[in-house]
Amino acid sequence: MPRHFLRDDDLTPAEQREVLRRALELRAEPFARTPLAGPQSVALLFDKPTLRTQASFSAGIAELGGFPMVVDGRLAQVGVRESVADVTRVLDRQVSAIVWRTFGQERLDEMAAVSAVPVVNALTDQFHPCQILADLLTVAQHRGGLDALPGQRLAYVGDAANNMGASYLIGGATAGLHVLVGGPEGYQPDADVVRRAEEIAATTGGSVTVTTDDPAAAVADADVVVTDTWVSMGDEESAAQRVQDLSPYQVTPELMDRARPDAIFLHCLPAYRGKEVAAEVIDGPRSAVWDEAENRRHAQKAVLTFLLEQR
Numbered sequence: 447m448p449r450h451f452l453r454d455d456d457l458t459p460a461e462q463r464e465v466l467r468r469a470l471e472l473r474a475e476p477f478a479r480t481p482l483a484g485p486q487s488v489a490l491l492f493d494k495p496t497l498r499t500q501a502s503f504s505a506g507i508a509e510l511g512g513f514p515m516v517v518d519g520r521l522a523q524v525g526v527r528e529s530v531a532d533v534t535r536v537l538d539r540q541v542s543a544i545v546w547r548t549f550g551q552e553r554l555d556e557m558a559a560v561s562a563v564p565v566v567n568a569l570t571d572q573f574h575p576c577q578i579l580a581d582l583l584t585v586a587q588h589r590g591g592l593d594a595l596p597g598q599r600l601a602y603v604g605d606a607a608n609n610m611g612a613s614y615l616i617g618g619a620t621a622g623l624h625v626l627v628g629g630p631e632g633y634q635p636d637a638d639v640v641r642r643a644e645e646i647a648a649t650t651g652g653s654v655t656v657t658t659d660d661p662a663a664a665v666a667d668a669d670v671v672v673t674d675t676w677v678s679m680g681d682e683e684s685a686a687q688r689v690q691d692l693s694p695y696q697v698t699p700e701l702m703d704r705a706r707p708d709a710i711f712l713h714c715l716p717a718y719r720g721k722e723v724a725a726e727v728i729d730g731p732r733s734a735v736w737d738e739a740e741n742r743r744h745a746q747k748a749v750l751t752f753l754l755e756q757r
Contacts, residue, residue: 449756450558450565451749452551454575454617455642459650461752462579462620466592468748469583469741472509479747481754482512486542488750490568493519493548498715499568499576502742503545510747515541519548530556538562543750564753566746574609577714578617579745584738585670588710596622596651601668601705603628603661604695604722605688610674610714611635615643615654622650628657628664630691661695668705672712673697673722689721697723702732710734 450456457465471478482488488507490500504514517537524533534557537544544561546554547568558565567575585600586592602614606629615635618625625643627635635656643654657664665671676692677685702711711723711733719725728735 448561448564449753451575451753452554452558452565452567453573454578454613454620455646457620459620463592465579465748465752466583466586468751469579469744470592472747473744476509479751480511481751482507482510482542485511485513487513487515487540489515489517489537489541489544491517491519491522491544491546493524494569496547498739498742499547503568503746506743506747510750525553531560534561542754566749570609572609572612574613575617576742576746576749577610578613579749580738580741581712582617582621583741583745584712584734587737588734589669597624598669599624599626599667600670600672601626601628601665602672603664603697604673604692605629605633605676606635606656607633608674608678612639614672615639616646619643619647619650619652619654622652624653626655626657626664626668628661629695631658632691634658661701662704665701665704669709670712671697671702671705671709674714675716675718676722696721697727699724699726702727712738715739
């Protein structure tokens with residue numbers, strides 16, 4: 447059976463570290479591994495808008511010697527025109543792996559249950575594990591390397607109930623980070639996600655803290671400060687209320703000053719200056735968002751090489 451990467455804890459702590467080690471290798475030597483030479487194809491299936499995901503996977507697959515087969519989910523109408531299972535059985539006879547950016551996690555789980563090739567989560571409403579690997583790679587890049595990852599304090603503020611909040615908790619705990627998430631009432635992470643992150647942290651030396659009333663407390667002494675858009679795809683109808691509720695959690699220069707002097711700022715993008723983050727922060731010297739965006743390519747290449755070797 448193939449290995450899949452559907453959520454952050456599909457990699458053990460040791461496997462996550464190996465993937466990050468490979469990502470560092472591939473950042474230094476982009477063509478060091480070419481398991482898709484031929485070229486073999488990888489299906490890139492997009493149900494949601496995309497820029498970084500399509501660009502980074504397409505470039506990365508090409509660097510691995512493969513061909514990125516982009517499939518427009520709006521045309522394929524997966525689950526509407528054809529069932530998820532039928533689409534999967536068509537694609538897995540054409541490609542060496544399937545990468546899917548979609549809505550519910552259950553759609554990805556259904557695909558993985560029948561796929562004969564690795565399936566990779568390029569974003570669902572519940573998790574965004576490839577982004578977290580890129581972020582961990584960026585933290586290692588700026589904070590002393592892979593050996594320095596365990597023990598880093600990462601503070602995520604804003605909408606802690608979204609897919610990024612969930613993946614920071616689980617993926618960060620897997621890396622041995624001290625993960626602090628802060629968001630107002632109604633924007634808290636799922637209780638099962640918190641419990642799972644706590645279970646993992648107990649084995650890696652990390653920790654998990656959830657706060658509800660004070661973004662400054664969450665950010666205090668952080669090595670890494672992170673936020674995400676307040677209005678994610680699908681939340682547009684409640685945009686005005688969300689902005690009102692989350693405005694105290696904007697990452698301003700003053701909030702960054704509560705973190706360590708050498709702390710870095712991350713954002714998975716797209717960013718909305720003047721809402722979740724001040725322009726002075728995201729465009730300032732402590733911002734590592736462009737390294738973060740580039741690191742999607744290296745991290746995703748590392749995931750693909752790891753999964754392809756497990757077949």
